[in-house]
Amino acid sequence: MTRLVDDRLAILYRQNEVVGGVYACRGQEGLTVAATMALGADDFVAPIIRNMGAMLVRGIAPRDIFCQYMARRDGPTNGRDLNTHFGDLSKGVVAPISMLGSLIPVMIGIALARKARGGNSVTLSFIGDGG
Incomplete structure (x- = not known):
């Protein structure tokens, strides 16, 4: 599924339907998908631009x-932001921060807060190519 979405985004980009750039995840999707599949329902993941599979x-x-x-009004941010810059906490997806590595302390905070409340959840953060 990740590769299909990635390939379709490349086509949309070539058709000038995408606002901004497309950051392909081809070749990295296996690691992202496998790591995310290992998470439980109460766990959190913080994907960045090449971790769409998560x-x-x-x-x-x-x-x-x-x-x-495509910066559409019916998108997750109502057309106000681009690419994978959105999350859904109800699904355990924390929105990315553009600066690579910046999500590490955020995810540590989520893990500590969950532990302080008696939870037993795991957090996963990706740091990217240059992180």
């Missing part, structure tokens, strides 16, 4: 991803 595994609809990349 969003799909956690239940973000491909339609939402397409609408987001």
Whole structure:
């Protein structure tokens, strides 16, 4: 599914339907999908631009991803932001921060807060190519 969405985004980009850039995840999707599939229902993941597979595994609809990349009003941010810059806490997806590595302390905070409340959840953060 990740590769299909990634390929379709590339086509939409070539058709000038995408606002901004497309950050392909081809070749990295296996690690992202496998790591995210290992998470439980109460766990959280913080994907960044090349970790779209994590969003799909956690239940973000491909339609939402397409609408987001195309800056559509019916997208997750109502056309106000681009690419994968959105999350859904009800699905355990924390929205990305552009600066690579910046989500690490955020995810530590989520894990500590959950532990302080008696929870036993795991958090997963990706740091990208240059993180």
